[in-house]
Amino acid sequence: MNIQYTHKEEQIFQSALSLILDKGFHGTPMSQIAKASQVSIGTIYHYFESKDDLILQLFSYSKNKVSAFITDSVFDDPITKENYEEKFMIFWRRFISFYLKHPSIFSFLEQFYASPYYEMYQKKYCASNYSEDTINRFLNEGLSLNAIRKMSSHILYTFCLGSVIFLIRNSIYGQKKHTENQINQLIQTIWNGVKI
Amino acid sequence: MNIQYTHKEEQIFQSALSLILDKGFHGTPMSQIAKASQVSIGTIYHYFESKDDLILQLFSYSKNKVSAFITDSVFDDPITKENYEEKFMIFWRRFISFYLKHPSIFSFLEQFYASPYYEMYQKKYCASNYSEDTINRFLNEGLSLNAIRKMSSHILYTFCLGSVIFLIRNSIYGQKKHTENQINQLIQTIWNGVKI
Amino acid sequence: MNIQYTHKEEQIFQSALSLILDKGFHGTPMSQIAKASQVSIGTIYHYFESKDDLILQLFSYSKNKVSAFITDSVFDDPITKENYEEKFMIFWRRFISFYLKHPSIFSFLEQFYASPYYEMYQKKYCASNYSEDTINRFLNEGLSLNAIRKMSSHILYTFCLGSVIFLIRNSIYGQKKHTENQINQLIQTIWNGVKI
Amino acid sequence: MNIQYTHKEEQIFQSALSLILDKGFHGTPMSQIAKASQVSIGTIYHYFESKDDLILQLFSYSKNKVSAFITDSVFDDPITKENYEEKFMIFWRRFISFYLKHPSIFSFLEQFYASPYYEMYQKKYCASNYSEDTINRFLNEGLSLNAIRKMSSHILYTFCLGSVIFLIRNSIYGQKKHTENQINQLIQTIWNGVKI
DNA sequence: CATGAATGAGGATTCATTCAT
DNA sequence: GATGAATGAATCCTCATTCAT
Numbered sequence: 001m002n003i004q005y006t007h008k009e010e011q012i013f014q015s016a017l018s019l020i021l022d023k024g025f026h027g028t029p030m031s032q033i034a035k036a037s038q039v040s041i042g043t044i045y046h047y048f049e050s051k052d053d054l055i056l057q058l059f060s061y062s063k064n065k066v067s068a069f070i071t072d073s074v075f076d077d078p079i080t081k082e083n084y085e086e087k088f089m090i091f092w093r094r095f096i097s098f099y100l101k102h103p104s105i106f107s108f109l110e111q112f113y114a115s116p117y118y119e120m121y122q123k124k125y126c127a128s129n130y131s132e133d134t135i136n137r138f139l140n141e142g143l144s145l146n147a148i149r150k151m152s153s154h155i156l157y158t159f160c161l162g163s164v165i166f167l168i169r170n171s172i173y174g175q176k177k178h179t180e181n182q183i184n185q186l187i188q189t190i191w192n193g194v195k196i
Numbered sequence: 197m198n199i200q201y202t203h204k205e206e207q208i209f210q211s212a213l214s215l216i217l218d219k220g221f222h223g224t225p226m227s228q229i230a231k232a233s234q235v236s237i238g239t240i241y242h243y244f245e246s247k248d249d250l251i252l253q254l255f256s257y258s259k260n261k262v263s264a265f266i267t268d269s270v271f272d273d274p275i276t277k278e279n280y281e282e283k284f285m286i287f288w289r290r291f292i293s294f295y296l297k298h299p300s301i302f303s304f305l306e307q308f309y310a311s312p313y314y315e316m317y318q319k320k321y322c323a324s325n326y327s328e329d330t331i332n333r334f335l336n337e338g339l340s341l342n343a344i345r346k347m348s349s350h351i352l353y354t355f356c357l358g359s360v361i362f363l364i365r366n367s368i369y370g371q372k373k374h375t376e377n378q379i380n381q382l383i384q385t386i387w388n389g390v391k392i
Numbered sequence: 393m394n395i396q397y398t399h400k401e402e403q404i405f406q407s408a409l410s411l412i413l414d415k416g417f418h419g420t421p422m423s424q425i426a427k428a429s430q431v432s433i434g435t436i437y438h439y440f441e442s443k444d445d446l447i448l449q450l451f452s453y454s455k456n457k458v459s460a461f462i463t464d465s466v467f468d469d470p471i472t473k474e475n476y477e478e479k480f481m482i483f484w485r486r487f488i489s490f491y492l493k494h495p496s497i498f499s500f501l502e503q504f505y506a507s508p509y510y511e512m513y514q515k516k517y518c519a520s521n522y523s524e525d526t527i528n529r530f531l532n533e534g535l536s537l538n539a540i541r542k543m544s545s546h547i548l549y550t551f552c553l554g555s556v557i558f559l560i561r562n563s564i565y566g567q568k569k570h571t572e573n574q575i576n577q578l579i580q581t582i583w584n585g586v587k588i
Numbered sequence: 589m590n591i592q593y594t595h596k597e598e599q600i601f602q603s604a605l606s607l608i609l610d611k612g613f614h615g616t617p618m619s620q621i622a623k624a625s626q627v628s629i630g631t632i633y634h635y636f637e638s639k640d641d642l643i644l645q646l647f648s649y650s651k652n653k654v655s656a657f658i659t660d661s662v663f664d665d666p667i668t669k670e671n672y673e674e675k676f677m678i679f680w681r682r683f684i685s686f687y688l689k690h691p692s693i694f695s696f697l698e699q700f701y702a703s704p705y706y707e708m709y710q711k712k713y714c715a716s717n718y719s720e721d722t723i724n725r726f727l728n729e730g731l732s733l734n735a736i737r738k739m740s741s742h743i744l745y746t747f748c749l750g751s752v753i754f755l756i757r758n759s760i761y762g763q764k765k766h767t768e769n770q771i772n773q774l775i776q777t778i779w780n781g782v783k784i
Numbered sequence: 785c786a787t788g789a790a791t792g793a794g795g796a797t798t799c800a801t802t803c804a805t
Numbered sequence: 806g807a808t809g810a811a812t813g814a815a816t817c818c819t820c821a822t823t824c825a826t
Contacts, residue, residue, distance in 0.1 A: 166354050189390060
């Protein structure tokens with residue numbers, strides 16, 4: 001889960017993310033990634049088997065960035081029924097703020113999930129999406145603690161993540177940036193939906 | 197709003213949607229669209245200036261399909277504070293069921309919004325997304341009728357649509373299809389979030 | 393030699409000339425000629441077998457325009473040894489002024505002679521270039537009358553026409569337009585070269 | 589002025605020239621140039637941004653070839669009033685003989701000047717045509733030395749070059765090749781025109 | 785490890801031409 | 806005669822990928 005990347009790989013990943021944010025997967029040729037990351041094409045092919053491989057690994061890289069961030073946020077002290085609501089708020093606020101600070105990661109993941117690559121990835125790694133595991137663990141905790149209404153764990157996940165992602169999407173692509181207040185309003189509404 | 201398309205255009209649009217669902221925008225060359233829609237490449241270029249133009253018009257086409265469907269569903273008899281909850285359920289159930297029946301439209305729209313095309317489209321047409329207008333009208337009605345808690349209209353929109361779209365996305369791409377029951381559970385949870 | 397063209401044909405020829413001046417042969421598609429001449433593509437193909445045919449006929453048309461103009465200029469009263477110099481001046485002045493007034497014809501002919509079409513034309517019609525016949529007749533007259541130094545008739549032709557055409561070319565394409573005075577200077581110099 | 593071209597570039601230029609002589613600019617697809625120069629299409633696009641770019645650079649290449657040849661011909665020993673006539677003869681004889689030996693360069697330049705490319709070139713490089721500079725320098729020398737009649741420098745240029753180019757053109761495209769004698773006759777006639 | 789010249793399959797697009805109306 | 810929708814071969818160009826240095 002915590003693969004270490006070399007400096008060159010980081011460079012390549014960052015350039016790729018930034019270009020993909022602007023131009024999309026297919027508007028971003030390998031040659032441009034090479035130029036932007038100050039590396040020769042040959043070098044890219046030294047580290048990555050193919051463009052598909054680069055994108056697939058970029059996906060892992062991005063997920064790791066997200067996971068690393070989310071993980072070290074809420075789970076450091078024990079979650080109880082009493083502090084769950086508070087943790088819930090913090091959790092999603094952090095989640096949103098992470099992506100607003102890293103729009104290129106968000107954009108990449110969005111494109112990835114909406115593309116045939118995702119299927120390819122699932123076939124190859126049988127893996128699940130977004131930071132599903134971390135999020136699910138947190139939400140299931142809420143269910144076990146009886147801090148959240150009984151409901152399908154998967155629907156709970158869909159419900160929370162869906163609204164939050166849509167907010168981020170609108171913020172990044174859309175004309176209307178959201179205020180702190182609006183973000184809190186959304187999270188509050190989500191909480192209203194699931195609280196006991 | 198209700199542009200009429202010729203038979204040939206419909207053919208081309210349908211083939212394009214279906215191919216894009218499988219292979220994505222950029223995995224779908226014009227030549228394949230031509231073959232699938234049983235016309236020559238030249239004919240496609242007779243109707244559409246370029247691939248970009250085809251995709252942009254396909255977007256309008258898709259939005260129209262959605263709008264047409266949603267519109268004729270809930271607004272035929274007056275909405276009151278008393279029947280709003282029921283209408284709310286019906287509205288979203290229909291919305292979800294439409295996309296589950298037309299995954300190629302959903303997939304296309306998803307890709308479109310996550311791609312640089314959307315920005316291109318906004319610049320060209322200053323238009324708004326999804327069936328924003330219809331949905332917003334319905335939700336704002338709920339706010340005016342005091343059937344929904346006071347909140348930012350835009351957050352309300354984000355909250356509802358986000359979860360719903362995420363559900364559809366998971367259903368179409370994901371391994372787990374949702375049961376009727378799960379869908380109802382989601383809509384119920386959304387309603388919990390916004391009801392007074 | 394004096395073919396009559398229908399109104400439609402004239403229209404097509406004129407539009408073609410004007411477009412070719414701007415964009416060249418190959419920058420001028422049939423569809424544009426059709427649009428510019430307010431005629432459907434089908435109609436063009438009713439009058440002309442192919443684009444090659446159109447261009448070949450346009451060549452005849454252009455040559456006729458030139459011939460018609462030149463012919464009715466100098467030969468109406470008899471040429472003598474005494475008035476030859478004067479006629480020489482008039483002849484070339486008219487020649488130059490014609491092309492400066494009809495740059496699209498000049499440009500078309502230039503392109504035509506510099507292109508593989510000319511060879512095609514020669515093979516098909518065994519014909520000779522520019523208004524060779526008229527010009528040669530006039531120059532040979534000068535030779536017979538002993539108004540011009542003895543020299544190869546063909547070299548005489550090359551010498552005169554070459555300078556004149558080059559002047560026109562520079563005027564039309566070049567940055568420097570020529571004054572009346574400069575034009576006279578050129579013709580005078582040509583005369584110096586050939587006079588006895 | 590004396591750019592060095594790589595072996596590959598020379599190869600491509602030569603093949604292009606030869607093909608263009610036969611088929612013209614637009615009858616010469618990149619694929620054929622690639623085949624003729626024994627490189628892949630990709631390689632051509634490695635060296636040249638586009639077909640336009642190739643043609644524009646081919647123009648520079650051709651002009652350089654001409655310049656190189658002309659320059660090292662007449663200017664090695666001082667020009668005086670006494671030897672100017674002799675130099676004049678040599679100069680133009682060399683000029684003509686160069687192009688007769690390199691018809692593909694001549695044909696290319698002719699097509700180039702008669703095409704929209706020339707305007708494109710002027711806009712891009714503000715440059716002047718043929719080996720204008722070398723020729724002008726030589727002719728102006730004649731004017732200063734009083735070896736040539738007083739006249740507009742530009743008309744002098746037009747007068748000499750025009751006839752010479754027209755001769756070459758007729759030789760290359762035309763049915764009638766010129767004899768040594770005829771060529772001398774032409775140059776002599778030009779000299780008659782300008783001598784004091 | 786790193787480079788970047790070379791490759792060529794594949795894709796978007798153009799445009800001369802046909803033909804049914 | 807006139808139209809213009811339909812065709813598809815031909816063209817320009819891109820870009821993932823290889824490989825010799």
